[in-house]
Amino acid sequence: MASPLPSAVLTKLESDLKRRTANFPPLEKVNPILNTSDFDPSSTHVSLLQKCVQTNSFQQAPVIHAHIVKSGTQQDLFVMTSLVNVYGKCGAMEAARKVFDHLSKRNVVTWTSLMSGYVHNSHPEEAIQVFIQMLEHGSYPTNYTIGVVLTACSALCHVNIGKQVHGYVLKYGLEDDTSIGNSLCNLYSKCGGYLESAMKAFWRIGERNVISWTTIVSACGDNGDSAAGLGLFSAMLEEGIEPNEFILTSVLSLCCTLQAIEFGLQVHSLSIKIGYASNLPVTNSIMYLYLKIGLFSEARKLFDGLEKVSIVTWNAMIAGHAQMMDVAENNLVAFRNGVEALGMLLRLQRSGLKPDLFTLSSILTVCSNLVALEQGEQVHAQAIKTGFLSDVVVGTALVNMYNKCGSIKKASKAFVEMPSRTLISWTSMITAFAQHGLSQHALDLFNDMRLAGDRPNKVTFVGVLSACSHAGMVDEGLSYFEMMKNEYKIIPVMDHYGCMIDMYVRLGRLEEAFDFVKKMEVEPNEFIWSLLVAGCRSHGNLELGFYAAEHLLCLNPKDPETYTMLLNMYVSAGRWKDASRVRKAMKDEKVMKLKDWSWISIKSKVYSFKPDCPQFEEVDVLLGDLLEKSRDLGYEWKEIPENEEIEGRVHHSEKFAVVFGLLNTEKPAVIRVVKSMSMCRECHDFIKIVSALTKREIMVRDSKRLHRFSDGKCSCGDFGSLL
DNA sequence: ATAGGGTTAG
Structure with missing residues (x-):
């Protein structure tokens, strides 16, 4: 995970922090646990301000502020510290800073409140600046202060800055403090790749509370060792610590990644036993788990039993259906799940809830899988309106949607306009170029990605290797394959071998392809x-x-x-x-028997062909015309009598769908058809010719791969698995 | 008066 700030800013912050924490006074001068018993709870202003935060009624803060000024208590340290805190919590950082700057007296709590405000408002670097100023000022931090600083470091995703603070913690022997330990653990987890350090910090805590356990359990999940997280959860139960909704949801999310059905069911019954049967976040997680492992009716039961739902509930249902599309045994089942998900979006909007960035990215995935460009474009517009477009995940989903809907131009525009990039967004764009046969673009982008300092993963290399295979670049392909193994220590999986074999096969180097199969370290x-x-x-x-x-x-x-x-x-x-x-x-x-079924989405409506079709007469006329013209160009359509019981030789449904698309869309729109089974050679040949005759771009996604037809050629280079 | 955790996404 990259930091949101330029590295020069971070380096400066790190060295400032280092300078300020290097020459610290002896331990006796530092009082990490502040005695707060002299706090005066009788102040009406403080309790009013506290209520503001509790009830989220932030409009009240300036009113109380005015009253404070009128009543002349504006130099009361407790009151003013509370005001700094409340302004920070309601996002009014300028106001918080102004109050802070005008104070004649400040104590460590005042400093900490200001810092915490900056963290809350996504300005962790300011929080650290304030910490440095506080040290310069001669104030000493408490364990709360250190906690805030460490949270700021986690938000910066800059482990070295965090390590400066960690050094300070070690120097004063504060690592067994629960809240500091929790923050340290969180720091190493959020910076990515430091699970061991997070574990160490966790075990150094003197008294681990349920927050400590939640932090380490989700750290395991975030750092790719979900199984360890399940083990730690069991350890916590053995220590007799009562789980709460936070750790239950964390553990359930691990069960999702691991597809740990048994464990998940046990967590479900445990949740019921300890009284979380009607807890919404826990129920949402269980429901999502059931969807992910395919227990559809169980999920439905939970959903129907909910008295109140949240946007998370809808998102979980939509995301569940979206991922059912991926694992569906055929395109028909996938299609039904997609339609169901779109229906849920409507129902959620009618219920008065507002879609959030999770909703939008899930729906974009659904649009990709349905090849529903117009729907996807509507979501794009919605993302612009709501400001969710700036989110990396939404941006990446948009790139994928445009790619799968056949518009590489719009995909690349969406990618260029993204405010920040992650490994996954780079990978999506590289893969998109590769799929569209723009191999050199894909390889150039891969280079850009490495220059930007992002580390490719195995999925990235699938994109890179498929770019090489599409362009017949054997030598480059081999060298990227070696780079992946040696430089990035990535063990090749089936998809990588597939790209390499595809590369030889396309060039007709069949012997070498078979040799490669023999050398594979896994069973083909x-x-x-x-x-x-x-x-x-x-x-x-x-x-x-x-x-x-x-x-x-x-x-x-x-x-x-x-x-x-x-x-x-x-x-x-x-x-x-x-x-x-x-x-x-x-x-x-x-x-x-094979089920031949195609559909096409035009202007947010989906038409299906199996292989009878809407507008039959017009379609039949145009199809007949195209068949005749293509025969002149060498297209041969062999019809085999019905009693032969071969499913391969009839006019397949995609012919009708494509012709219907020709009749109902205008150039230059791409005709996008999805099909339930693989294309046969005859239909493949026919659509190639149609693309040349009509000068239209035609996309068919069949059960095995994507075919993009234009100018009489197909992107699969006729090496698609055809019937 | 100040802290530390979770669900849904690519």
Whole structure:
């Protein structure tokens, strides 16, 4: 996680802090725990001000301030400190600073209140400046002060500044203080990559409270060791510490990442036992967990049983449906979940709640998966209006949405306009360029990312390697593959191997592709074999092709697409014996029939084709016309009689959807179709020709990959896994 | 009068 401030500012802050904490007075002069028993609780002003914070009625603060001035108590230290605090809490930092600057007397609590105001208002660097000024002034911090400074350091994500304060803590032996320990633990967790330091700080705490445990448990989750977090939660229970809603939600979120069903169910029953059955945040988390592990009706039950819902409840439901789209077994199920999620957005808006940045980013994901450009553009407008566009996650979701909806220009514009970038936003844009065949753009951006000091992860390298494979850059591909392993210590996963094999296959270097498969350190999966099959078919190496296809079948003996593809391969090679063997196997294995289903989204409305269609007469006329013209250009459509029971040779639904798109949209809009199964070669050839005939860009996302057709060519380079 | 924790996202 990068700091929001320029590094020069941070370096200066670090050295100032170092200078001020270096020559500190001997321990006896420092009083870390301030005796506050001389506080005068009888002051009406202080208790009124306290009420302001408690009830969020911040408009009252200036009124009370005026009263303080009138009643002449404006030099009462307790009253004025309280005022600094209240102004800070309500976001009126100028007012807080003004009050502070006009005081003739200040104590450490006054200083701490001002600092805490700056932290609350996202100006951690100011908080640290005030801390330095306080030290220069000759005041000494208390454990509360150190806590605030450490929170400021966490917000800066600058571990070295935090370490200066940590040094101070060690010097005065304050590391066993609970609140300081909690803040230290939080610092190392938020700076990323310092889980061990966070653990050390945690175990040094004298008396760990439930906040200490929550901090370390979520630190585990934030730093990629969720399993350790579950272990620590159990340890806390053994120590007899009663969980509260905070740690329950933290642990449930770990269960989500780990897909720890058993543990999650236990946490659920524990929550009920200790009285959190109707606690909203806990219920939201449990509901989200149920959605993530696919226990749909359980989640629904919880949702329906809620008397009051919050925006988080809706967000969890929407996000749950959005991620169901990713794991759905086919595009049809995904589509239904997406429509459901869009319906939920409507219901949440009708209930009077306002979508927040979580809602917007989830909905953008839904739009990406539905390839619903117009809906996505509406969300874009909403993000501009509400100011949520400045959020990195919303920005990244927007880049992904435009990319998946076929607009690389708008995706790249959204990326350029982002105020800050993360590993994920870089990766999204690199992947987008790669998917659109703009390999050099992708590689240049990867270079920019490294220059910006952001560390690529394995997903980034999938983008980089696929850019190389699309452009046939074997040498570059190999060197990035080595860079990933040696320089970044990333162990290649199936997707990386897939890119490398795709690279050889596209160039027709089948032997090398097979060699690479043999050298892989993991067992090749269906994805790898289907790449080999596609390559062999394209380059006419039938023997290797059948070998790979039979392998594919072994791995997934129930997959109707594999059977259909293999059958088509044997039929077109005239190997009737093999064809009937496959047909028999399909019957014996009771292989399901392929469901051919396409849809297209035009102006926020979704039309479906299976393969009958709306506006049939007009579509039929145009389709007939296009078929005739494409026959002249060499397109061959072989119809096989129905009784052959082959699903591969009919007019598939995407033909109708594409023609419907041609009739109902204008150039230069991209025609975007989603399809429930893989495209077959015939339809693939046909749409290539249509893109040339009509000079339109056509996108089809099938069950395996994205095809972008323009000028008679497809982005998959005909190496998509086709039936 | 000042502190420390959580849910939903890419």
